[in-house]
Structures are given as C-alpha cells and as structure tokens.
Amino acid sequence: MEALDSPFALVLTTAGTEEEAQRIARALVEDRLAACVSMAPKITSVYRWKGTVLTETEWLLLIKTRAALFPRVQEAVRRLHSYELPELLLVPIAGGEESYLQWLAEGTSAAGA
DSSP states (O other): OOGGGOOEEEEEEEESSHHHHHHHHHHHHHTTSOSEEEEEEEEEEEEEETTEEEEEEEEEEEEEEEGGGHHHHHHHHHHHOOSSSOOOEEEEOOOOOHHHHHHHHHHTGGGOO
16 A cells, blocks of 8 residues: 555544543444544643643543544544544554554444545
C-alpha cells in the first residue's frame, strides 16, 4: 500500500475521567467506528480556555479507524463527551504493518464507509 493512499487514520481525543474514556472507547468499537481505541491514563494538559490558562489531568484516546468514518466518529464522540469542545484531531496513517491494517479494515467494515 502506498503511504499517501492509505484510507486509515488515527483520531485523537481526550476525556476528563477514566469512566468517560472507557464509555467513549467501548461505544466506538461496539459500533465498529473504530477497530481499537487505546487509552493513555493521566496525561497533563495545559491549555487556554475562555481567557484562562488551565492545567488538567485527562485520559488520551488513540482511536484507530478509517478516514472515511471521521464524521461519524466526531458525531459519536460529541454525543458521548462531557466537554463543551472535545478535541477531535484526524491524523492520516501514512503506512503500517499490512496485516494490522487489514485487521483495522475488517474491524470497521460493518460501519459502512
């Protein structure tokens, strides 16, 4: 597979609690919008929100999906998330282990993109 032709993507988001991270991850995988969601616990985020610099502990979610499913992933995360403005970043996957990418495709195949 050519790196620039990859249909796969990594979506990044954060959650304020482990419970919220688990709820989002499970829903995305159960709905086949993601083949896998990895969660990194207790990261520290420093950001500006409404004129104030804040420091918060969050959970980072690494959502492995197909790029074509991004609009549906966005919709699901927004629906399940407690944040007013959840982070939703799409990072194209330029390449990877062919058998892993095949598994990723199979894990999201029923989502219909």
